[in-house]
Amino acid sequence: MENRDLKQEVTDKYSLRGRVFNRIREDILNGKYKDHEELKEVAIGNELGVSRTPVREAFRQLELEGLIQIIPNKGAYVTGIKAKDIEDIYMIRSRLEGLCARWACENITDEQLEEMEEVIYLAEFHAARGHMEQMAELDNRFHTILYESCNSKMLEHLLKDYHQYVWRVRQQTLSSGRGAVSNVEHKYIMEAIREKNPDKAEELANQHMVNAYENMVDKGLLEMYD
Amino acid sequence: MENRDLKQEVTDKYSLRGRVFNRIREDILNGKYKDHEELKEVAIGNELGVSRTPVREAFRQLELEGLIQIIPNKGAYVTGIKAKDIEDIYMIRSRLEGLCARWACENITDEQLEEMEEVIYLAEFHAARGHMEQMAELDNRFHTILYESCNSKMLEHLLKDYHQYVWRVRQQTLSSGRGAVSNVEHKYIMEAIREKNPDKAEELANQHMVNAYENMVDKGLLEMYD
């Protein structure tokens, strides 16, 4: 399973199926295809200039990702993200990011720790100036480093999936004033990891997710998802 | 996403792709296809009496399940389960079963609680008589009820996936004398859920998984996976 993500990346870049998969995934996450909308193989094939075969294969993958539902002999329907899904994902992530931070305590490399510190330092800078674009990018980088530092391809893959899945919601969260607070929490998590305190790291990372979710609820950012 | 599993089941039963998918999945989990073995589309198609198309679609799903790795223009290779994967899964499950038990406290129905109690009662009976087959089945039922009682399709689906994934290992665990102990832990979890004590339920379910894993390590059941 090592290199799985790398190979996947290669596939996505060079095969028609991979390009179709990414395209539809983005279109769903960005709201081009709305909830319950039917995706027809020929229509999408024509739109992207490919035949039905790669489209069908992409559909099978999208189904397992939970983004569409395929009803045999009927069709493929978009499974829009709902407020309940977001809540579930954030709670699941809270437990798993906690576990990830715990494992990072014994597996993180010096290079990763250094990069984390740099990311947090940079984020302080951009938070003070309200640079939302950069904040989103740095938040991404912090979590990606954390996921990769736990030495578990299983957990890393799972967390990256969920992270992607709620991407659109996270954008809004960060641009709603929580960026600075979030970054302070990142700093505390990093410090717990650096001092190899797994209980503290797990608890902080766990709480970090709960806070992020509660912020979204308070700001009413989930009301549009029902 | 409601009914996703149901529909999936229908697909698996009646479509060639579904049958191919299940068949290969089983063959990998049961060790017929060994680690790093190459799966060829035509060979498997001939063996099952179908063309390459349903085989290819099944491959795409198996890849996302992590059971095979597809290298573009080269082939599909079995990703054998490794001892490290099992450890990761059990630790991930420990956190998630804990969360599941917590949610069950406020969402479980009276019928589900009753069925749980029946399962535990029956398991006491069979444990005393060393009926391994029945113990495995009842363990399955307990966890399935628990997963379905949390009112989260997301978490339910995730836990069912992992549960399936480590199925073979679990068989051996239960037939190694832990069945009775495991069932007592089930009873405590159920009681915590019945008295609506989420903190206790989460902690007990969490520890239940850790215990199951440590038992496997002690009994040396993981040594064959490297």
Place this chain on the structure above:
DNA sequence: TTTGGTATAATTGTATACAATCATACCAAC
């Protein structure tokens, strides 16, 4: 013997053709 290259075979990637299933429209019987 080793190395390099070319031809051939094997395998996957994609497109298309045909079969099976499902949705719709229309008409007849009541």
Place this chain on the structure above:
DNA sequence: GTTGGTATGATTGTATACAATTATACCAAA
């Protein structure tokens, strides 16, 4: 008007044909 059924069209399921890529075998040159 409503119900039931049949015919038609649309859509998915599967098989197959062809293209592109990769692996293998063999031979020639060093």
